[in-house]
Amino acid sequence: MIRSYFEAHWVAAALCMGVALLLLLPLGVPGGDRALLLVYLASPIYMLHQVEEHLGDRFRTYVNSKVFGGVEALTPGDVLLINLPGVWGINLAALYAAYFVAPGWGLAAAWLILVNGLTHVGMAAHLRGTNPGLASAALVFIPFGLFAVIEIPGTALQHAVAVAIAIAIHAAIALHARQRAMAGRGAMARA
8 A cells, every 4th residue: 555655656755855855955065065965966856857757657658658569568666666766765875975985976876867868868869759758868967967977076986886886777677677578578479
């Protein structure tokens, strides 16, 4: 019951939380640290993108119909798992790492945004059309992600770990969706 409630209402929570996090911004970031500010901003920016992308179950419906030809490759539970622990959790962990360890350990938030933005643009080019979330991905994610990746000081190792996290998350989503779609097609063929 709780899971179905979250599946139905997480996008509204993203809107409220994204706006609330932006409204808290005037209180400042500890020490006025620019890198920490960029890592902090990753969460509300991503949450507002999620509203554009997922309001009315738009993205899941798009992926299932356009990318996988009507097979349920993504379920509402998948979308919840991807976006709450997979995005909000990574961004929160990146913020804590940037604050408590070093700013470069927060780069995962910046790379996650940049990789997601490039994925939306790549999908639009490949499928020759728009997709839910494309506007904020192209207009906000790519410029913000590039700026944050350049401005957040980090070592080569910190960038490599951040890129690996961002790519691994996106690859895991694609692999999971592909496997579910293949299983769905196999079940339809046997029926």
